[in-house]
Amino acid sequence: MMIPERLVNCLKNEITIAVKDYRMKAEGQEDKPVTVYAQHIPNEEFEDDSYYPLVIPSLQKVEDAEPVEGTGSTATVGITFGVYGEDKLAWMDLLSIMERVRQRLLIFRVLDRRFRLILPVKFETIENQPYPFWFGYGTVTYQIGQPNERMADNWDRIMEEDNR
Template structure:
């Protein structure tokens, strides 16, 4: 299905953006950024060192006469008792922002629509630091002419 394919495409780009970046985490040094799809799995909560992280999640789809779009949210999180840990957060966010702007078309099917938005909140829950991105991508819009191919389309999306 389109939402899952888009989540995977964006998550793959986030992973590429931060692949060589390592940060300290709770009780761990030099931990790579973990990129989760849609949510943090329950088993990850058993290990308190899932930071630094990025969660790529589907927010919504919109259809109108001009086409269809899907909105993807990314939550970025780092852990740091150092008062300058916010810099680590911004570094992960900026690496991701630049990568997604350079590679605007993903999987030859999803194109980033500008403006994109990357932001933080003023009152961070120290020692955790969070930032967010909101991204819109063009997605395919089904038409009435595809009604006869509905079953084949659904089988193809599940492959």
């Protein structure tokens, strides 16, 4: 599995753990769990509200720089948080979900023994929420492995999708 998709899936797993016990009243359901989608939601036309509450980690960019003191390549992942609530206090559910994720990622800074969280991290909301939807966003950056010229002889093996 290539690095970007592996990182997004590792984040999906960590976020799922962080929110596994959280339930809220949403979309006519009393006890709805948070759904975590990797990279995007399956139906981007938003034909109904059945996706909420949700969290979506999605790769924003990968940057490569000359390695200095253990750094070099990084991957930045955006995390979208969304809840649906006609209750004017639904923003508190949004913040609670965001805080659970923030704390989990700060406590468990290394994912899959290969991706290390780089500070600072950023979690924010917007002032004008599109009621009855409530959104927040996170931006996290992880140090990732950096390929180099010495790996040329192993190119085919490295590119295997199931390589771990």
